[in-house]
Amino acid sequence: MESAAETAEAEKEVAAEKEVAAAGGGVEDKYGEDRATEELPVTPWAFSVASGYTLLRDPHHNKGLAFTERERDAHYLRGLLPPGVVSQDLQVKKIMHNLRQYKVPLQRYVAMMDLQERNERLFYKLLIDNVEELLPVVYTPTVGEACQKYGSIFRRPQGLYVSLRDKGKVIDVLRNWPERNIQVIVVTDGERILGLGDLGCQGMGIPVGKLSLYTALGGVRPSACLPITIDVGTNNEQLLNDEFYIGLRQRRATGEEYHELMEEFMDAVKQIYGEKVLIQFEDFANHNAFDLLAKYSKSHLVFNDDIQGTASVVLAGLLSSLKVVGGTLAEHTYLFLGAGEAGTGIAELIALEISKQTNAPIEECRKKVFLVDSKGLIVSSRKNSLQPFKTSWAHEREPVTTLLDAIKSIRPTVLIGTSGVGRAFTKEVIEAMASFNERPVIFSLSNPTSHSECTAEEAYKWTQGRAVFASGSPFDPVEYDGKIRVPGQRQTMLIFSLDLALVL
Ligand SMILES: NC(=O)C1=CN([C@@H]2O[C@H](COP(=O)(O)OP(=O)(O)OC[C@H]3O[C@@H](n4cnc5c(N)ncnc54)[C@H](OP(=O)(O)O)[C@@H]3O)[C@@H](O)[C@H]2O)C=CC1
């Protein structure tokens, strides 16, 4: 029997350990995911409870050196760890120190992925505590390079791969995923990865990265998130000839073959995870993206981040910009370079909002918005050859082939880049915007950084510091004329976190 003094001593130890765990815990265990590491009775013979050696290799429950003395006893960890107990805060400090030693961004990415596969709690604590520094590592721009080199850096598989080979048994593939209580799926077919084009199966970095933002910024528990890549082949010759390529080595399936696989996948998702699972389409090429969204919004809870997420975040950015440049949404004129998912998605939401604010018919409101694609300004004389999602933007105007000429003829107050074409906002383009706007609004949204239509520095320098600038990938603050200007980042991740503040 324990004496009263021993009992009091044991209680003190439990309280102290709870304090250490709380202080170093960071991420609140709202969903009871941490239960394997709490003082619940552990049955070492039970198959489903990770303990001992297995627990240290279970990323969902592993805490590494942060396991307390009591946890080490309770979970058969004695001897499997060096004796030192290190708080989670100290673990974060050490890893940040190590990450900062890497000069190559991709090395940081690989180190972050290793951590996610080793100690998920620490990964999210690190990400949440150092969000500004680490977002460019787990997401754009570094994730773009990671996808390009995914075959070479691939260590442990992340997410779920559904390929053409699985036709007829997609449901069995989904059943192989260990979690059942899924709330969000981010799915890509890898055909338009950021502005980098077709990266086939290697696009997996995108759903994995986006879902880590769902958790870090939106608070969705990691086990409720499922990243999926649909592999229907790739038309990227370089990948097809790359010995390290990890996907199907064939050209992309199209038409019926493609849609049959998508249909089977969408049915299987609903069957296994129910009606309420959110399916986020990400980085599909526009010839599939609009159709998939239209088709499945009737039967599933779907969201296309590139069309809808971008539109919401950019509209929020524009509303914030108005506080600086003045006027209402309806009093501005908008010109886009790029008339795909992002461009037409944003354009439509601007028109809808103007219509809501002014009670004018949407067709009238669309006349405030102009789009340039790879063939020039979208005008009515091109109507017969336009893709369906562009036709409502075909205004009665003379054809114009270059962006500069479109700017001169339309005199927009807002210029938005959604073309995926790096440095398309040349000095002449930005100077033209600055020649008739006191505060030109310039959003250069294409990702990754190398595909941004201009840099923050260029936008400020070529407008003598007058531009109201935001980008898709982050840029460092710029000093111009003795003043520090902090560019905004218009990223759809802000939609997940519902943090729509524009930093000006
Ligand atoms: N910041 C953010 O949150 C987001 C950023 N993006 C970025 O936006 C970019 C575009 O994405 P998305 O809209 O989905 O892609 P799409 O492929 O759907 O659209 C690209 C558009 O750019 C046009 N384009 C291509 N080259 C040129 C050129 N040389 N001159 C003029 N127009 C050109 C295309 O013209 P055509 O139609 O004639 O082929 C097309 O209209 C990507 O870089 C992506 O990373 C996307 C979503 C969110």
Ligand SMILES: CC(=O)C(=O)O
């Ligand atoms: C941010 C994003 O979704 C994209 O660039 O595709």
Ligand SMILES: [Mg+2]
């Ligand atoms: Mg995207």
